[in-house]
Amino acid sequence: MAHIGEKSMVGRVVAMALLSLVIAACATTTRNATSVVDYLYPDSNTAQTPSVPVLTLPLRVGIAFTPGNQSVSSSGTARPLRPLSLRSGGQFMLTERKKQDLMQEVANHFKKYPFVKDIEVIPSAYLSPRGSFANLDQIKTMYGVSVIVLLSYDQTQFTDEGALSLTYWTIVGAYLVSGEKNDTHTMLDAVVYDIPSRKMLFRAPGTSLVKGSATLVNLSEQQRADSEAGFERAAKEMIVNLDEQLSAFRERVKERPTEFKVQASSGYKGGGALDASILVLAAVLGGGFLWMRRRRA
Amino acid sequence: MDAATPRLIPPRLPLATLLVCGAAGAVFALPLLQGLLIYDRAAIDQGEIWRLITGNLVHLSPSHFLYDVVPLFIAGALIEIRGYRHFAILCLVSAAVIGATVYVGSPDLSVFGGSSGIVMAAFTFLCLYGLEETGAWRRLCWVALIFLTIKMSIETALGSSFQFFAEGGSPGFVPVPSAHVAGAATALILFASTRPTGPRKTRF
Numbered sequence: 001m002a003h004i005g006e007k008s009m010v011g012r013v014v015a016m017a018l019l020s021l022v023i024a025a026c027a028t029t030t031r032n033a034t035s036v037v038d039y040l041y042p043d044s045n046t047a048q049t050p051s052v053p054v055l056t057l058p059l060r061v062g063i064a065f066t067p068g069n070q071s072v073s074s075s076g077t078a079r080p081l082r083p084l085s086l087r088s089g090g091q092f093m094l095t096e097r098k099k100q101d102l103m104q105e106v107a108n109h110f111k112k113y114p115f116v117k118d119i120e121v122i123p124s125a126y127l128s129p130r131g132s133f134a135n136l137d138q139i140k141t142m143y144g145v146s147v148i149v150l151l152s153y154d155q156t157q158f159t160d161e162g163a164l165s166l167t168y169w170t171i172v173g174a175y176l177v178s179g180e181k182n183d184t185h186t187m188l189d190a191v192v193y194d195i196p197s198r199k200m201l202f203r204a205p206g207t208s209l210v211k212g213s214a215t216l217v218n219l220s221e222q223q224r225a226d227s228e229a230g231f232e233r234a235a236k237e238m239i240v241n242l243d244e245q246l247s248a249f250r251e252r253v254k255e256r257p258t259e260f261k262v263q264a265s266s267g268y269k270g271g272g273a274l275d276a277s278i279l280v281l282a283a284v285l286g287g288g289f290l291w292m293r294r295r296r297a
Numbered sequence: 298m299d300a301a302t303p304r305l306i307p308p309r310l311p312l313a314t315l316l317v318c319g320a321a322g323a324v325f326a327l328p329l330l331q332g333l334l335i336y337d338r339a340a341i342d343q344g345e346i347w348r349l350i351t352g353n354l355v356h357l358s359p360s361h362f363l364y365d366v367v368p369l370f371i372a373g374a375l376i377e378i379r380g381y382r383h384f385a386i387l388c389l390v391s392a393a394v395i396g397a398t399v400y401v402g403s404p405d406l407s408v409f410g411g412s413s414g415i416v417m418a419a420f421t422f423l424c425l426y427g428l429e430e431t432g433a434w435r436r437l438c439w440v441a442l443i444f445l446t447i448k449m450s451i452e453t454a455l456g457s458s459f460q461f462f463a464e465g466g467s468p469g470f471v472p473v474p475s476a477h478v479a480g481a482a483t484a485l486i487l488f489a490s491t492r493p494t495g496p497r498k499t500r501f
Contacts, residue, residue, distance in 0.1 A: 275364065278364070278368045278413075282367065282372060283371075285423070286374075286375065288434070292433055
C-alpha cells in the first residue's frame with residue numbers, strides 16, 4: 001500500500017508539474033495595435049490648440065491607417081498597456097492589403113454622401129510614425145484633402161486560463177475589457193479630423209469579441225482565423241457607428257454654428273432654404289389673422 | 298340680412314398665390330421642368346437668362362419644397378385676402394432680384410434653387426402693409442418684422458442659415474442667406490414706391 005501511495009504521490013507531482021508547464025505555456029496574450037494618440041500627440045508636453053474648423057463643401061476627405069506595427073506576446077496577467085510601448089513579435093498583423101480593403105470599404109460608405117466630393121485612400125507608407133499634424137499637413141498638400149479619417153486598431157488574443165483584462169487606449173480615453181482563454185478582442189477606431197484647424201470632428205469605434213474554440217493542436221490557425229473574423233466584425237460595427245456619429249455631428253453643426261463654420265466651394269449647389277422658425281412665423285400670422293377675423297365677426 | 302349683424306367682407310381668392318405655389322408644385326413634380334428652369338450658372342452664361350427668375354420655383358428635395366411653399370402660400374394668401382396690392386409684381390421682381398443677387402454675389406455657386414427669398418419678400422411685404430393698419434394686427438406685424446430682421450442678420454453674420462442642413466437634413470445643400478436679404482429688400486423698395494397714403498382701416 002505504501003508503494004501504491006508513493007506512486008500516487010509521484011503521479012500527482014508529475015501531473016502538477018505538467019499542468020504548470022501547460023499553464024505557463026498558455027499564459028500568453030498577443031496584442032497588435034496602432035494608436036492615433038501616439039501618432040498625433042507624440043510629445044505629451046506639446047499642446048495642440050484646435051481652432052474653429054471651416055468646412056468647405058463638398059469635402060475632400062482622406063482616409064488612412066495610423067502607422068505603428070508594434071505587437072506583443074506577454075506572459076502572466078495582462079495589464080493595461082499603451083500600444084506603442086509594446087515590443088514587437090506578435091503572431092498576426094493587419095496586412096497592407098487588408099488595410100486597403102478596409103479603407104476602401106469605409107471610403108465607399110462615405111462616397112454616398114452628397115457633401116463628400118471625393119475620398120482618397122492614402123497608403124500607410126505616406127504616414128510616418130509619430131508624424132503628428134506636420135505629417136497630416138504633408139498629406140493635405142499631396143492629396144488636397146482637408147478632412148482625414150484616421151483608422152487605428154487594437155487587437156488582443158488571450159491564450160490564458162481564467163479571466164484577464166486589457167485596456168483599449170483611444171483618443172478619448174481607455175476602454176477596459178475582460179478576456180478569457182482564446183478570446184480575441186478587437187477594436188477599430190475611426191477618428192475624423194479637420195487638418196487645418198487640428199480639430200477632431202467626431203469618432204466612431206467598432207469592437208468585437210470572438211470567443212475562442214482553439215485547441216493546442218490548431219491554436220495558431222484558429223487564432224489567425226479569429227483575428228481576421230475579429231477585424232471584420234469590428235469593421236462592420238465601426239461603419240454602423242460612423243453613420244450614427246455623422247448624423248450626430250451634422251446636428252452639432254446645426255446647433256452650434258459658431259463652433260463649425262461651413263462654406264460652399266465652386267461647383268456646389270445651394271439655394272433659398274427656410275427653417276422651422278419661418279413656419280412658426282407663418283402659423284402665428286395666419287392664426288392671428290383668423291383669430292382677429294373671428295373676434296370681429 | 299339683419300341690419301344689426303356686422304357685414305363680413307367676402308374673402309378674396311388668392312389667385313396669384315395659387316398660381317405661384319401651383320407652379321412650384323408642378324415644377325417639383327416634373328423633373329424635366331426642373332432641368333429647364335433651375336438656376337444653372339453655366340447655362341445662364343450661355344444665354345438662358347430665364348433661369349435667374351425660374352430658379353426660384355425649383356426645389357431640390359421634398360423638405361426643401363415644403364419649408365418654402367407652405368410659408369409662401371400662407372404669406373401670399375394673407376397678402377391677397379387682406380387686399381394688399383402688387384403681390385404678383387412682388388413675386389416676379391423679387392425672383393429676378395434674387396437671381397441677379399446670387400449670380401453676382403455667389404459666383405462659386407453653380408446650381409441654385411428654392412423660393413425662400415420670395416417667402417421673405419412676401420412676409421416683409423405683408424408686415425410692412427400691416428404697419429399701416431391699426432390694432433393688434435399692427436402690433437403683430439411689428440413683432441414679425443423685428444423677428445425677420447434678427448433672423449436675416451444672424452444668417453448673414455454666420456454666412457449660413459438657421460438650419461444649415463436644409464436639404465432634407467442633408468448637408469449636400471448650402472443655404473444662401475443673401476437670397477433672403479435680396480427678397481426682403483425688394484419688398485421694402487416695392488412697398489415704399491407703391492405704399493398707400495394715409496392710415497388704412499383694419500379689414501378682416
